[in-house]
Amino acid sequence: MSKNIKFLGLLLTLIIIFIILLKGLNVSKDYSNEKLKSKIDFSLNAKKLFSDEIINISDLFDKNSPSVVNIWASWCAPCREEHQFLMKLKDMNINIIGINYKDSPKNAKNFLSSLGNPYSEVITDNDGTKSIEFGAIGVPETFIISGKTNEIIKKYIGPLTSDNLIEIKNLLKKNV
């Protein structure tokens, strides 16, 4: 085999490997078993925690970028742990909607005034039915929802961790 053919062959192989690895970089690595492609029913109405005003939940979502929905309660200890991460998300200018799950409004307000309020809006869910609409099975749970298509992009069961934080940041960046 002549030198040139060897060289071209090697070059071609390299280019193919490069392209495959390049594609590989963009393959999504978000493997969550709970990943749902289902849509959220945006016609749902709910009461706000702070003003008792009843609104349509679609008003809470930003149409152009995804929002984070966090289901929490003042009586839930893991919610307290993940609270610091929600505050960080807020600092990154991320729209977080809180769903206050089976809680007394007084305790919920105390919780937020002592630990800080990361939510752009909190809606109450006294009987837990709103959370069921989101497909939640307990607290805390966190969803990333596209404002445009109402689809759940990602779902976290249990408290968020600092690793999730980076993931959420990247997910939101990707889905704008």
Place this chain on the structure above:
Amino acid sequence: MSNYLGNYSLYIALIASVYLIFKSYLDANSENKYLDKNFILITSIQTIMITVSFFSLVAAFVISDFSNETVFNNSHTLKPLFYKVSGTWGNHEGSLLLWLLVLSIFLFIFLLNSRSQDTKYKLLTILFQQIIISGFLVFILLTSNPFKMLYPIPSEGLGLNPILQDPALAIHPPILYLGYVGTSIIFSASLASMISGNIGDKWARHIKKWVLVSWVFLTIGILLGSIWAYYELGWGGFWFWDPVENVSLMPWFCLTALLHTVIVLQKRNSFKEWTIILSITTFSLSMSGTFLVRSGILNSIHTFANDPSRGLYILSFLFILILMSILIFFFNQNKISNTAKENFILSKETAILVNNWFMMFFLSVVLVGTIYPIFLEVLNGSKISVGPPFYHNLLIPFLIPFLIFMSFGPSLKWIKDKLKKFNYNILIIFLVSLLISYVILTKTENSFLLSIPLIVLSIYLLLVTIKDFFVSKSSISQKISHFGFSLLITSILLNGLFSNEFNSNMKVGDERIFNDKVVKLKEVNVKDVDNYKSLKASFEVTNKNSSFALYPEVRIYQQPLTITSEADIKTTLFSDNFLVFNILKDDGYYNVRYQYKPLMIWIWISTIFIGFGGLLSVIRKNEQKY
């Protein structure tokens, strides 16, 4: 303050790098006889700047300066000082800065150590090494700046992953990096020697030290990683064929082949092309290791930062370097004077060639197992997981010819050896190893046909390498490393054959009978320690004539919430007794895993022997004879 200092010194280092690239390129084309004094000066400035930058990051970690984003993400005021310092390289940004630091220090040492070499060769080495350094500098400044500022300044950091709070792991990355980065010097130097045409026995003697140093660090680095996995991850194994482990093993195979090839180059002035190709491959594999680990393209227990833009950068940089080296190789191939003399089948040269092909085979198996899942996912979207059975099935059968070959290959003479008259020593050793294997194999039920030749041959090789200490004329460092290798293979095989375990749910007071031992869970103590809550269990293992206690622990960290299992291991010269437990739901039951692992400590000791042989070869002057 330290943020600005660290950041700006990186920019100065980049300017120095650009200057050195142009200057060395221009000077290499002129016919200067001596190396310009500026080279040493600028290189030392660059090294000092990068050192300043690195230590300002260390300082930020030590004083918990949370205005630095890297510190904020990876440190916490409650962490012990030792782990604050090791936290510097326990994250993506800091570890890259460490890479860079080692890169520049190595180049500096190289310049000081190669005074007697040809000027053009030195200039070209500086050129290639500076291309790599500037690539890393730009990478750090663009995508992973460790000195990003945070405002307002947070009062507390997010803490380091407690799994990473382990002494073996704290020193594992720096050692491994010394090995990885050492290969960059070999890479630059071999490209330079190819262009300047000085590749030969003199050059081999000069580069052999670098090969040995990188090889020793890589060996010890892999060992430390393995020790960490064994003691900390609590899975009870020492090697999991995890992609991140594999990427450190691949350059090792390549470097081992290179180490042997360089010896041929030094003695016989042949195997020049092998040397160049292996140098390029070793460095490319080290770089791909960085790419695979840091880009998030792999799914592994060691999940690091996932940022596609970083992956894209390293990938492009890696391919530019590979492309550059291939171009240089093909266009300078005719400069390699082929002084190879006639080779006879039965000679040390052939033996080393066979060794190289074995290494290439092992390398390709690991490479395919690591890369193929990525390829498959891209090509048809299917996800496969390549686990230990793949590696075991492909590697273990080939150990049989490899072990046979290794028992006589190293003692062959250069150029041409004769088939000796029948050697009764060998026969006696072989019969002894048959006997030992017979005794060993009767003690186990789960032996397969394949394990018989493996055990026989590994014990045979072990005895041969011991015999070589007394009769063979080869160097002491080679004897030690080869003995270490045969001991490693023997320990791994016996460990695999005789290990057993039980897995059971137990509550306080329960007993389980296992291998004529009684394992009893006596109590579980809950205690608050520094930054975690500790559940310490007390187990009693009673044998026919002795008993010992084991205290495994479960730690619950709050920052961030992580639960880790600390296994308790009773180590003796003959075996390890490994016990780890986990919390189940709150019903008083714990999941208990008890493992009996024979000869575990010999796996570590034998690897130390392997590395020690290499180290001895670096420091002993009269090694050059061999």
